[in-house]
Structures are given as structure tokens and as C-alpha cells.
Amino acid sequence: MPDNLCPTERFTDYSSFTEHLANCKKMQEYPKPLAKLITELQKLPTIGQKTAQRLAFFMLKLPDTETAQIAKAISEVKQLLSYCNVCGMITDTNPCYICTSPRRNPQILCVVEESDDLWAIERTNGYKGLYHVLGGVLSPLDGVGPEQLRIKLLFERLQSSRHAPGIKEVILATNWTTEGQATALYLTQHLERFEMTVTRIAYGIPVGGDLEYIDEVTLAKALEGRRKV
Ligand SMILES: [Zn+2]
Numbered sequence: 702m703p704d705n706l707c708p709t710e711r712f713t714d715y716s717s718f719t720e721h722l723a724n725c726k727k728m729q730e731y732p733k734p735l736a737k738l739i740t741e742l743q744k745l746p747t748i749g750q751k752t753a754q755r756l757a758f759f760m761l762k763l764p765d766t767e768t769a770q771i772a773k774a775i776s777e778v779k780q781l782l783s784y785c786n787v788c789g790m791i792t793d794t795n796p797c798y799i800c801t802s803p804r805r806n807p808q809i810l811c812v813v814e815e816s817d818d819l820w821a822i823e824r825t826n827g828y829k830g831l832y833h834v835l836g837g838v839l840s841p842l843d844g845v846g847p848e849q850l851r852i853k854l855l856f857e858r859l860q861s862s863r864h865a866p867g868i869k870e871v872i873l874a875t876n877w878t879t880e881g882q883a884t885a886l887y888l889t890q891h892l893e894r895f896e897m898t899v900t901r902i903a904y905g906i907p908v909g910g911d912l913e914y915i916d917e918v919t920l921a922k923a924l925e926g927r928r929k930v
Contacts, residue, residue, distance in 0.1 A: 735757060735761070738757045738760070739753045739754055739757045740753075742756050742757060781793050783795060784834075784836075785797035785799075785800055785834075787800040787858070788800050788831065788832045788833055788834055789816075789833060789834035789835070789836055789851045789854070790816045790819050790832060790834050791816040799831065799832060800831065804829070805829055805830060805831055806829050806830045806831070807830075807831060807862075807867075807868070808830070808867070808868060808869040808870065809828075809829075809830030809831065809868070809869070809870045809872065810830060810831050810832070810833055810858075810859075810868045810870070810871050810872070811828060811830055811831070811832050811833070811871075811872040811874050811924075812832075812833045812835060812855065812871060812872065812873050812874060812875065812888065813832060813833070813834055813835070813874045813875065813912070814834070814835055814836075814837060814838050814875050814876060814881065814884075814912075815834060815835075815836070815837070815913075816834055817912075817913040818834075818874065818876070818912040818913055819832050819834060821912045821913050821915070821917075821920060822874065822912070822920060822924065824917050824920075825917045825918075825920050825921035825924065826917075826921075827921040827924055827925065828921075828924055830870075830872070831868075833851070833854075833855050833858065834851065835850045835851050835852065835855070835875070835884070836849075836850050836851050837849065837850050838850075838875060838876070838878070838880040838881050838883070838884045839880060839883050839884045839887055840880045847887070850884075852887075852888070852891075855888075856891065856895075859871070859892070859895045859897065860895070868897060869897060869898060870897060870898040870899075870900060871888075871892055871895075871897055871898070871899050871900070872900050872901075872902065872924070872927055873885040873888055873889065873899065873900065873901045873902070873930070874902045874912065874924070875888075876911050876912055878911070885901055885930075889901075889930045898929060899929070899930050900927040900928060900929055900930060901927060901928055901930045902923040902924055902926075902927050903923060903926055903927060903928050
């Protein structure tokens with residue numbers, strides 16, 4: 702037997718086999734379907750080879766019904782979700798439940814980078830206005846310019862709501878990273894012509910901070926303490 706192949710027949714029980722797999726350094730030693738699962742799992746953020754191996758072995762031990770449910774959930778998340786035509790958040794209805802809610806204040810618009818940031822703000826329960834999700838931040842080095850983001854749609858949205866009861870305030874809630882700040886600056890300059898109040902969340906958000914990972918109290922205070930720019 703070539704020494705790069707896993708001699709599976711030498712294992713007498715399942716647990717010693719999976720234990721061997723967990724410690725196995727060479728991907729080519731894995732049976733092909735297992736190696737494929739590990740490779741695919743590594744495409745996920747923060748998942749390195751070790752974690753991918755752990756997850757794959759965990760799945761091997763799950764009953765078939767549970768692995769089928771995981772596979773179905775992954776496939777449905779792409780099939781059933783889309784981006785709201787109005788605000789750009791990830792949604793299963795179009796327009797989304799926030800854009801269509803009569804209980805939201807249509808005069809305030811909060812601009813965020815991604816749907817994750819929107820949900821982080823929603824969890825504070827302190828904001829009742831509308832949102833606009835950019836779908837990223839300006840990052841010229843990565844080839845992301847204004848046309849790659851939903852910036853033109855933001856301007857169109859503001860343009861069409863200039864009359865009462867249109868949007869009166871735009872809150873720039875991009876992250877406090879270099880790119881998030883640059884995006885907020887870009888938007889500030891281009892929002893001047895709309896003659897609306899433009900504010901920037903400030904209080905308590907650390908430089909380099911990602912809204913998604915900031916606790917709800919700090920984020921609620923950051924929204925309350927927003928400053929005119
Ligand atoms: Zn929406």
C-alpha cells in the first residue's frame with residue numbers, strides 16, 4: 702500500500718478511525734468525500750483546516766436527518782433570500798419588513814455597511830427609523846468604488862424623498878475602520894446637495910470597531926450621541 706493512503710482496514714472500530722482522521726496531517730489520506738467536505742468548510746470565514754476537520758468529523762457522527770437539515774438550510778438561504786429593493790438588507794420578502802412597517806419613522810435614514818450592522822442596531826431597540834445598506838465600504842485598493850456599492854441608489858432614494866414627509870436626517874453608521882471612515886467622508890461630501898441633516902455615530906465606538914461586535918448598550922449610546930457632520 703502506498704504510504705500516502707490511509708490504511709482504513711487496520712481500524713477495528715469507528716472511533717479509532719475518526720481519531721486517526723482527526724490527527725491525520727495529510728489531506729490525501731482522507732477518503733475523498735471527507736476531504737471534499739473539509740476543503741469546502743475551509744472556504745468559510747474564520748474556519749482553518751483544524752476547525753474544518755473538527756466540524757466534518759462532528760457531522761459524520763450526526764444522524765442523517767440532521768445533516769440533511771444542515772444541507773437544506775444552506776441551500777435555502779441562497780434560494781429564499783434576496784436583497785430588499787429599497788434598503789438593500791437581506792430579506793425573504795421584498796420590500797423588507799422594515800421598509801414596509803408603518804411604525805418606522807420615515808424621516809430618519811441610517812446608512813450601514815452590511816445587513817449584519819443593521820441587525821446589530823435593531824437589537825438595541827433604540828432606533829425606529831429606516832435603513833440603507835451599502836453592501837460594503839469604499840476600498841480603492843480592493844477595487845471597490847462608489848459604483849460597486851449601493852451609493853447611487855442612496856442618492857436616488859434621497860432625491861425622491863426631498864419633500865414632506867421625506868427623509869430629514871441621514872445617520873452615517875459605517876464602521877470606525879479606515880474604509881468605514883473614508884466612506885462616511887465621501888457620503889458627507891456628496892450629501893451636502895440634499896440639504897438634509899447628516900450625522901455620524903460617535904460615542905463609544907472604538908477606532909477600528911465593527912458595529913456587529915459592539916455591545917447593544919454602547920451601540921445604542923453611539924446612536925443617541927450622533928453628531929452633525
Ligand atoms: Zn428594505
